[in-house]
Amino acid sequence: MKLASFTYQGRVAYGVVHGDQYLVPAADFLNRFPDLASVLRAGALADLEAAVRSSGTKVQLDAVQALPVIPAPGKIFCVGLNYKTHVAEMKRADADYPAIFVRFADSLIAAGDTMLRPSFSERFDYEGELAIVIGKGGRHIAQADAFDHIAGYACFNDGSVRDWQRHTHQWTPGKNFPGTGAFGPYMVTADEVGDVNALTLQTRLNGEVVQKASLSDLIFTIPVVIEYISRFTPLSPGDVIATGTPGGVGDKRQPPLYMKDGDVVEVEITGLGILRNPVGTAA
Incomplete structure (x- = not known):
C-alpha cells in the first residue's frame, strides 16, 4: 500500500x-x-x-x-555521513559507529509545502534521503530482525542551514529550523518495496540532477542503524529514521549551490514517488 x-x-x-x-x-x-x-x-x-x-x-x-507521512513522529532520527561519497566530500574519516542526530517534529513539512530558508542565512542546502517508518517497536533489536520492525519507506529532504549547523561540533541547530524537513509524498509499505538495496535515490534542483546513488551504497546498513539506535533508546511505531544523504550536497560544490527563493527541489526514490517542494524564505 x-x-x-x-x-x-x-x-x-x-x-x-x-x-x-x-x-x-x-x-x-x-x-x-x-x-x-x-x-x-x-x-x-x-x-x-x-x-x-x-x-x-x-x-x-x-x-x-x-501532511508529512507521519505528521508528528514521537522520535525522528537522522544518520549523518552514511555514504562514502558524502564522507569524501566532507573530508571526514571513516567511523566505527553511525553518526546519529535528531530532528523535531515541528521542523517537518509535506510534499508541496514550501521549504523555508531562514532570512538570516544564505547557506540553505538540500539532502535527499530514504526515510524508514517504524511499524513494530522494540529495544535491543538484532540486525537479523530489523526488517520485521519496518512499516514502510518514504522520501525525505533533510534541509540544512549549513552556517548554523557548523556553529559548534553539534549539528542540532542547523537541522531543526521550522519548515526544513520535507517528508512525503507517501509511505510505501515494506511488503511492496521488497529489496530496499535495489532502489535508487536522486535529488534534483530546478530539474538538474545534483545527487544520485544506490541505496546499496549505505555505509551503515538499515539493520545496523536500527540495531544501534534501539540499543540506546526504544523504537516505537511511527518513529522515523532518515538514513543519510549521498555526495553532491550544495555546500561542497565549487562554487557552492545553495537553495534560494523560487527554486524547486525534488527527491525521487525508485517506487516511492517524488517529494517536490518549492523554496522560500521564512518571515
Missing part, C-alpha cells in the same frame, strides 16, 4: 493512494485510529486495507491538504 496523511474536511486523516485518488477509511475507523501512527501501534495495517476496500471514500488528491 501507499499511505498518505492529510487534512480532509477539517480534520487530520489518512488514506491509501489509488491512482489520482485517496481511499479514506470510514469515520468509525478514523475515530478508532485517528492517525497513521495509531494504526501502526495497533498493528492494524491489514485492517486499514480491508476498511478502505469495503467502505472507503474516494477523495481526489487536490481535495486535501497534504
